[in-house]
Amino acid sequence: MAVLVSGCGRESTNSEEDMPEDEKVELTIWQHEPTEQRVTAWNTVIEKFQEENPNITVNMEVVLWDDAQAKMLNAIQSNTMPDMNVVSDTSWSSAYLAGGIVEVDDIVEAIDDEYGFIDSTLSSYTADGHYWAVPIDSICYSLMYRPSALEAAGFTEPPKTWSELKEYAEKLTIDENGDGEIDQYGIGITCSRDALATDTFAAFMASAGTDIFNEDGTIGFDNDATVNALEFYDELYQYAPPAASGWSWGEIESNWAAKTFAMMPYHSPNLAAFFENNDLDIACAPFPTPDGAEESYKSSFNHAVTVTKGAQENGHYEACKKFIEFLEKPEISWIITVCQEPGFYIPTTEAGAELVSSDYFDEENFPIKDNFDTEKGSESRQILDNFLNVALESSKEAYALGNKYGAVNLNTAEIYNSYIISDMIQKVLLTGEDVEEAVNWATTEMNKVNDQ
Template sequence: MCRKIIFIMIALFLLASFLVIAGGGKKEEEKISITFWHHEPPAHRVKAFQDVIDKYMELHPNVQVTQEAVPWEDAWPKTLASIDTGTSPDFQFDLPDLNISAYQADGIIPVDDLVEKIDKEQGYFKSVSNPYYHHGHYWGVPIWHIPFALIYRPSYFQKYLGTTKPPKDWNEFLDYAKKLTIDTDGDGTPDIYGIGIVAGKTLCTAEQIWAFMAQTGTTLFEKDGTVNFNSPQAIKALQMYKDLFKYAPPGATGWAWGELEMNFPAGTIAMMPYFGAILKSFYEQKNKDLASAPLPYPKDGKKGTLVYPAALMVFKTAEEKGEEHLNAVKDLILFMMEPENNYILTAVQEPGLYMPATKANLEYEKFWNHGPVAEYKDFVKPIAETVEYGSLFGFTYGAVNLAIGSISGENVLAEMVQKAIIQNVSSAEAVKWAHDRMVDISSK
């Protein structure tokens, strides 16, 4: 009887040991599931993300990574709703003003360790990292930037100006725009317009006017965050924009990105301050009539343009899932920033549009050897170099006034342009209106 009891006890012990071991094995096999949002729904962009994801999961079979494409028009409400309900993804691609909105909603965590590690190993350009630094921390990990340059048709320059050289200052810029506004069929209406700039109440207008304002030294805020927009520099830039607009298509008062990207390849526009996204359509059509250059600036001004830095913000939900999960999220982000992966997210995903955020990624050979980039290298190079002197409106000194999110969301700069161009208000009055509106928003 005693032996039987001992036998049963040994059997139970062995069974318990087996269950512990089996349970431990099951735990080891459990996958870490990471979800992130981006805002690039076109199929070829989704594929670029998936290529990087697949590379990562092949190296890390215990991690399951899922992407979700959230259109930009849904980004703000969906982000804030997810923070409010505790259903945020682990991280999300963002822009500085969306990042600020998420910070103000108390939904994200500092990422100093990631930014400092990448900066040490690859060298961040300050124009892309500064907008994500405030309250003593970095709140976003810059991954690429989207810059403006002068995009133009060299064949038009050669045919109508006798040169393929871009304008070097504002005087030449105006002269070029005037001479390139041409009635080719003699019906009294221009068939080619010298400049592609817009005046709709959209972010596109704010982007274009800032490209000019950056060249005059305009700022929205002092270093302490005080609004200082009403200045001779801002007035001068707006007046230049207003003067140039005489040579823009008449419907451009309601245009935005889509109309510019349709009309430039169609030959309606000779030149425009814009992103390099136009490269893809020219490459697919095997059209080499495409060039870029730094935007011309006033003789008493400086080199300047718009640079939109995109980053990754990490939500508190990732941190709440535990240290192991958060470390996996950070490891994936570092993986995305490695040159052999980052070039897929820039050159491969959308050649000419997304430019590297670090010196190492900008110098990476595969970035420059990728098909469209290699074939249009002279077009891409001036665009990529804007990161050394470009800026984003409201972030000249970093995120010194968090009201910039609301100022941008309300399209104050675009409405200022509309007042000057559509309502024919003087540039000085329009700038003062914008300044006063920024003060009102900042005081709330």
């Protein structure tokens, strides 16, 4: 656990001198992934950094995502922010607006010069002509499926379009023993009042080329593309299990593992558990696109590191810079992405992506030790490479919810955390409200948040 340092206010420039090489510095970073293998990956990277930089100590504190936003804002108010904080596309702007972070243009530029950022990973973190966070990993929605289920239904490849997705979902919803009960549903999607429903619907929005905001930052949610996406989501939901209305992350993953359904729009299930259970019946494909779409994208999520005002005031900025630049070294990025959660996280730089796509494999730090053949070309590697390569390719044409045009509106976090989108989905899927009326209601609610 870490000793927290102070932080308040917002700066738009950094002018700190280089840190003397013999100066001892102790840094604190908040990250939000509590599972053992994710914490292990972070600890491994921190240990490697400290071996190269013995004068810098990095203390990691795990703050659960559910608590991260409130704790961050409270820490800004009380001048107890850590030196660095891991944020998402939808959470960093609150710290910016509250004056708790400093711009990191020099860090972004140094990493970009050496390793080349993938453009889509940077767009969420700009305001006032500056970068306010450094992306360290990305997640892209794709379509998970069980090859055996598709094969049994006569399909030789995964669906590529929305109409094919619906066709597959219908055919894959089956009563295998003829007892009148569905034994396998075609699709796993939810309408729960939480981030899972919002994130899943966001994947359909991106596929339809639409977003919350217009390019000028005004609310642009109420449009034909959003209506079409919600209509299709409603049609698709009839092939999901009835209990899916209350699913969150844990329930959808456990039902996927239990083979309750054959396909799901998702970023990646817990591949480690699949391999440990010797279950290799899993694959993914790029997210399907609307039929005849002129514009279609993928939905992404990015995590980034901010540097707090307190870190700058305490003379820790250069030490933070060293640590963040270290995170983007391709071999280190491999640990913080592939080793943190195999098939889930991908690098944010071209150099990191090239290493992941190569024959390179860090057996020492790879978390899956049982039922995984690390040799290139093995069935295990083919499954992992499938997940990684689909995500890497998708990331080139992806954007995070609210960030199609970059950070054009800094109320993304407030709109996202208000569950307006999941409430809208419930109005249609659970109470039968007209789709256009539901979209119009959501737009009105978003404007209320935006006008506060």
